[in-house]
Amino acid sequence: MIESDFRMFLExxxxxxxxxxxxxxxxxxxTVERCCGQSLDMIVANDTLMYACLLLINRNLNNSNGAYSNALRKYYTFANHNTFPQLNAITF
Incomplete structure (x- = not known):
């Protein structure tokens, strides 16, 4: 994760x-990086990995309020300049 640039994006x-x-x-x-075993930069660079990590977050972290997936989705927007679709809208 490029923290300084991400912080500026969030500000x-x-x-x-x-x-x-x-x-x-x-x-x-x-925390998402630790849970998924990869940097956020690697995760958001691959939509299949992004999808898998969102599922992993929902299974392994207390994500009932969506805070972890929100952080990952914000990083995806920061890195890719667009939003990642909702899980129920994705078909492979």
């Missing part, structure tokens, strides 16, 4: 209102 996101929210997303991103 400029109008939907994020506080530094606490920014720090939380960065912390959750680190």
């Amino acid at each position: 400029n996101d109008p939907s994020i209102q506080s530094y606490k929210a920014i720090n939380s997303r960065i912390s959750k991103g680190r």
Whole structure:
């Protein structure tokens, strides 16, 4: 994860209102890296891996409020300049 650039991206996101929210997303991103065993950069570079990691997050982390998947999705938007589709909209 490129933390400094991601932090700047989050600071400029109008939907994020506080530094606490920014720090939380960065912390959750680190946890996602540990859970998936890869850097966020590697995960978001491959849509199949992104999909697999979102499923893994839902299985292995307390993601009932969507905080971990939100952090990963924000990083995907940061890295790819577009959003990743919802899991129920994806077909392989």
